[in-house]
Amino acid sequence: MRMRPTAVLAVALLALAGCSGDPEPTTSSTSAAPTSATPTPTPDVVVEGADAKLTAAVAKVYAGKKGITAKASLGTWKKEKVAVVTSGDDVTLAVGPQWKVVGGWWPSLDKPTSLGKGPRFVLVIGSDARTDKPLKGTRGDTLQVIGIDGKGGGGIMGMARDIWAPMPGGGKAKINAAFAYGGGKGQVQTVRAVTGLPIEGYVVTGFGGFRDIVNESGGLPMTVAKKVVLQGKTTVKAGKQILTGKFALAYARERKSLPDGDFGRSAHQTEMLLAAAVSARVQGVTIVPKEMSIVSKYAETDLSAADALTFVASFYKINPTKVGHATAKGGFGTSPDGQSIVVLDSASRNAFARFKDGRL
Incomplete structure (x- = not known):
């Protein structure tokens, strides 16, 4: 069975945890067990799907708060790791592998949104x-x-x-x-x-890259206002639909059949970006x-x-x-x-x- 990335990461962390403690004593097999166990402290912040460094970075955001549970969604941008960590309506954005918080919004903490200076x-x-x-x-x-x-x-x-x-x-x-x-x-x-x-x-x-991006994302949901015959042979019907990479590429490129030519093509491309933003x-x-x-x-x-x-x-x-x-x-x-x-x-x-x- 193929595991999702978050599951793979969780298994890896469990393996590390199993190897990180002190070794079992080997000089005696009759050592007495302690009469009372020291309770393991409950962490203030628990982030599902995160490694220790990412959890520590998120914990700094919630310094002084206890009982915070969150979930990390992980990915990459070129050779850098990226994470979106959510806890309720709070969102923390971080980049790795050393994991530094680079932005987010935290209504539970009354902190201002941090997403870079606009515009x-x-x-x-x-x-x-x-x-x-x-x-x-x-x-x-x-x-x-x-x-x-x-x-x-x-x-x-x-x-x-x-x-x-x-x-x-x-x-x-x-x-x-x-x-x-x-x-x-x-x-x-x-x-x-x-x-x-x-x-x-x-x-x-x-x-090719555009087509593959659309396909791997599951297609592009959008509403086409008017039927368009693409490249003289492929037709995209009017109405709500999900464009595959092939049709999305053709729709983005078509200009000869449009009454305003390249201007209309640019408008189609803008529509597609807006549709992608809405879908996201x-x-x-x-x-x-x-x-x-x-x-x-x-x-x-x-x-x-x-x-x-x-x-x-x-x-x-x-x-x-x-x-x-x-x-x-x-x-x-x-x-x-x-x-x-x-x-x-x-x-x-x-x-x-x-x-x-x-x-x-």
Whole structure:
């Protein structure tokens, strides 16, 4: 029988406990038993699924409190361990393996929420790298800026891929070319220059990685407003449904059948991010380590475990009615070398200005 990670960890801790005590006496088999046993002290904080170091880190949060029981959900972000520890409505966020508390919220203690200083922004990049191909040298065809204001609000800003923009290292090109020139950091640099937003990092994946993330997460529940014929052959019907990785990828990529082309495609991608956020909220914050582990397998990023964990967890403190979305777009023009490009309009520039507080 395959055990869940929490069960495996519990067995390992029991094995360690069995080997950590003093050895049995060997000089005599007739030693008298003590007349009274010293009672084992009851720990103030018990965390199911946690090792001793994580339990100790959580115990510091509840210093002076007794009878605290909690449960840890564990995962990884690249090579760093992450944990979400819940006790009632309290949530403690920690990174390992030495386990340091990096954020959380604790209504039982009347402590303020700690999730980093807002506003915060992260760039989600969908590379046009084909399945099993490297990301290096590809374009950032999907560009979505996710923001949180630290006060219960947020927003998602899609970027049309043909926006004429400054490139890392100089010159101008379509905004999605920045990834080919400078990788994730170069793409962030360009989007910062265009939007004026202080983006702190990026997460990027290719076609195959996106598909696998959706599949391993159990599909993407969402409501499709209007039937879409994808890539000329695959049809996604209107209505509430769960998209598999194949259909989610096709839905995210389709533009030729849409009346507003690439602008409509960017809007579809924003809808998918919102649907993923809603699905995660329904499942609860304990799902975060598992989802981070899945994304970490198929994505590249410059976000540390602490930054990624506190950013993702922030969405569980957001009021959905305070999350807006927009697509940066504009009129069509021609570049000096004859390319068809998008020239940002005033509405998009105004949206950037509104978004600087982390909310649309």
